[in-house]
Amino acid sequence: MTRPPLREIPGPAGRLEALLEPAVVAPGARERAAVVFAHPHPLHGGTMHTKAVYRATKALASLGCAVLRFNFRGVGKSEGMFDNAVGELDDFRAGLDFVAAHYPDTELWAAGFSFGAYVALTAGARDARVTTLIGIAPALQMYDFSEVRTSVKPKYFVQGERDEICPLPYIQAFFAELSEPKALAVIPGATHLFTGKVEELGRAIVAMLGTPNERSLDLAAKERAHD
Numbered sequence: 001m002t003r004p005p006l007r008e009i010p011g012p013a014g015r016l017e018a019l020l021e022p023a024v025v026a027p028g029a030r031e032r033a034a035v036v037f038a039h040p041h042p043l044h045g046g047t048m049h050t051k052a053v054y055r056a057t058k059a060l061a062s063l064g065c066a067v068l069r070f071n072f073r074g075v076g077k078s079e080g081m082f083d084n085a086v087g088e089l090d091d092f093r094a095g096l097d098f099v100a101a102h103y104p105d106t107e108l109w110a111a112g113f114s115f116g117a118y119v120a121l122t123a124g125a126r127d128a129r130v131t132t133l134i135g136i137a138p139a140l141q142m143y144d145f146s147e148v149r150t151s152v153k154p155k156y157f158v159q160g161e162r163d164e165i166c167p168l169p170y171i172q173a174f175f176a177e178l179s180e181p182k183a184l185a186v187i188p189g190a191t192h193l194f195t196g197k198v199e200e201l202g203r204a205i206v207a208m209l210g211t212p213n214e215r216s217l218d219l220a221a222k223e224r225a226h227d
Contacts, residue, residue: 021066039072
């Protein structure tokens, strides 16, 4: 599979290294949404190439979404230094500005994994342009998700049953406080990084966010893989 070309987008602390995944759509059709996807904690090995980020990006693209994933400041070839989720919120907003300019009149979604879920969901809750929030294994015990708690935007979450960073009872309690519309998918046996479970992560995203036809196509693909 060909990787989309590397890009550089302007960020508040300098250039940000990024990949723009094109949407899978019929010829002449428009994108369903433009998504900005944030990666896990930079000081713990998180990058835009983290396996769960890659698989979630592909799942969203299969649903007709163009997806921008990027390296936070100080990661890979992105300029700047780690700023403990303060400057990273500004980086994410720069990503939103980029996709808004490239996909005018298209819905904007904010998505992220772990540390990136805090950044994406908080930035997305604040930004009136963002219509949908997607959190993968949000780091609830490490950061303040209060702005997400009070957001009335649709919120979707995928969580590992055996997540050691954000134990399942924490997200279940958090989820219970949120307003509708919302959805939570739990991946049996999955840990925080979804090691060995990234395909299940992708399928969970399709099941939550796909149309009935897209869900049936995903099921058919799953059945073919087991033939």
